[in-house]
Amino acid sequence: MNRSRLTLSLALLTVPLAAAQTVAPAPLTVPGDTRPDAPELAARGQYAVGVRTLNLVNRGQQDIVNAPKEGAIPRYDRPLTVEVWYPAPGVSGSGSTTYPDVLGSGPGDPRRPNTPFETPGRATRDAPAVQAGPFPLVILSHGYPGSRILMSYLGENLASKGYIVASIDHTDSTHGDKAAFASTLVNRALDDTFVIGEMARLGAAGSGSFLSNVVNADQTGIVGYSMGGYGALNAAGAGFGPQMAPLVPGGAFAQRQVGNYTVDPRIKAVVALAPWGGDAAVKAIGVNFGGKYGFWEDAGLANLKVPTMFIVGDRDDVAFYEGGVKPLFENAVNTERYMVVYQNASHNSAPNPPPTASLGNFDDYMHYAEPAWDLGRLNNLNQHFVTAFLNLKLKGQAAAAEYLNVPVQKSNDIKFSRNADGTPKPDDTSWKGFKDRTARGIELYKLMPK
Template identity: 55%
Template structure:
């Protein structure tokens, strides 16, 4: 009898990860703004080639300046106009593993469902073009690892472009100096590329659709490092040594070329578990260079980016920026990605690359959707959503006590385990 009950329970547990699961759909306890928006969503895959870049992984004393082209695969989600019979459904193909030639974690293709129509026609914006959101993954990661969020934002009237950073994906992971050097350069190149595509007559499907002058960056882990570096957090002089030959000086605080590259088109940053704070990538002067509003999201047990000496230090140090910090109490580093695919369950390390030990990933996804919707709605669309960010800075301390008041948008008793802080610019 017990054996049959266990079989039944296993069968029931298997149902939610079946063929028609869509990451990002709302749980019953999801906060209000996690709901999908009113617009239908299309998705396309494009490639942009950044020519004549420093090939840092092949630089040497004998050949200090080798050059190559960086081919960036981009996944683009956008408000769409579906043809008769076309459905918001696609199948994404990604890979597990931690880079090529790792016998313990071989690159294994896997698929999962997306709630977007492949190659659908774009829908014209009501009252103007759609703001641009550029998404940058971790090391290693992929352009698809936050599809729950990218699809959700597109349904709310954004064009979302997620980058596969060469030498930094699970499929092609290579030396870390490439990631340190190229994240900011890739982000700005994609911004320039989409801006060119957006011009009338460009021949690209985004012509007249996207407003690249009204943009945000979303970055996870090394993507968060790159986003902060892009908006004015110049690295310290000591951190330049992390890349051979002094090449990282192009991203250094105080470098005239770096300072001139600040881009006013970027109006907001969402930094999930940004790497670098605990590794002394930035000093006080570097962090003080940021003036762009930032939403930080992190677990307080992050053992990759660090919390008190890592993300929290960055939050405190960006003194000239309006910034928020959402903390998952008991959370580690995986505050940003999709839930682990069933394909990852057979390998502990692949599973733990997506999963959180304490938190349910789908719950985290819904909370992220809620707060990112409010933050970007305020910064890019001037929507009256500030009340969703004016929250009592309460956190869970392991005790049960009377509810001191609801966070706006959260069902009663559903904000447990979260901490919220807000600091205004000095």
């Protein structure tokens, strides 16, 4: 081929490539944006989203971090920073904000310093709330360590669908202030129930809050990841076994044992994403005096009567699947429960995608990343399944059950069989809400109370 023909051929090849680049969609830069293969309920809802930060104080709490080895535990006023997402006037997805956070695993660690970064969001700071409620309340509870921003993709998404979402910075348990683990063990469920009460107070008529007449705390769900899932299960009734008492000084753990506390009746649903505390998880940290299911015995799991969705990777190496989350799902015998399993996922199936600031530090990056999955994809899947479950249990939308009562439990085994008009053929076993070839590597199980 002579030079002129070669030049012409190369020019012709570059034309369609250039044209394709001009119409390519913008990159997904905001956690929670939907990919083309996202399932139906992953999409943002009808509302724009507002966001505000609340500084709450739970007075007179036990100061577990400063508890002596023997004797009375001192008391202190426990601060809790809470990010609140809520339906706001405007076009869905139209807001823009950033959420400040830090990397690291507590203060003073030279290997993982508390490096500041920002997470982008599609909410409007301090916007008024839509007066179309009251809307069900969702408590969002992060891992250890974590932050109230760790699952901002899910908080914004649920708010756009008509939920009030309160995401807690659990004191002593964030990236910036991680302290004694005993504080997290005791305070997770206590923080959850306290914030439910505060949101109900702020949502009451005449409260003077932007949330007045907007919050229906009588229909509350708790969505917790890792230690957040551990706390959510306990708050909803899964009391711990007495054998775990030595982990916390001064007998403070007795208050979270089965039979020693009353479940807040406003809690109507729980989503436990990779909940920590099962037998394999407890043994992995060197505790050899756990119960039959780690922190739980049969009696504790039997006391969980709130409908619950478990979400877990079958390669979870922190909460574990076999010997960890799966036995909790199987033995919470007195409640309706679902379990979503992501094949080959490890423990990080819940957070936002890794921030750019984490790319230079392996440990910080792996605090977010899933080696076998794209986090944007997992975010979309969580948005879909959590929406279906909460719509069913908090809003009473019976049609939402169609997304959960799947005809085959393993998505890799489904048959997508449609007529020319798109209606299912008799042999179709696809999952509702998933387009052809998009349900892969997922399992979905359901058990009813005995």
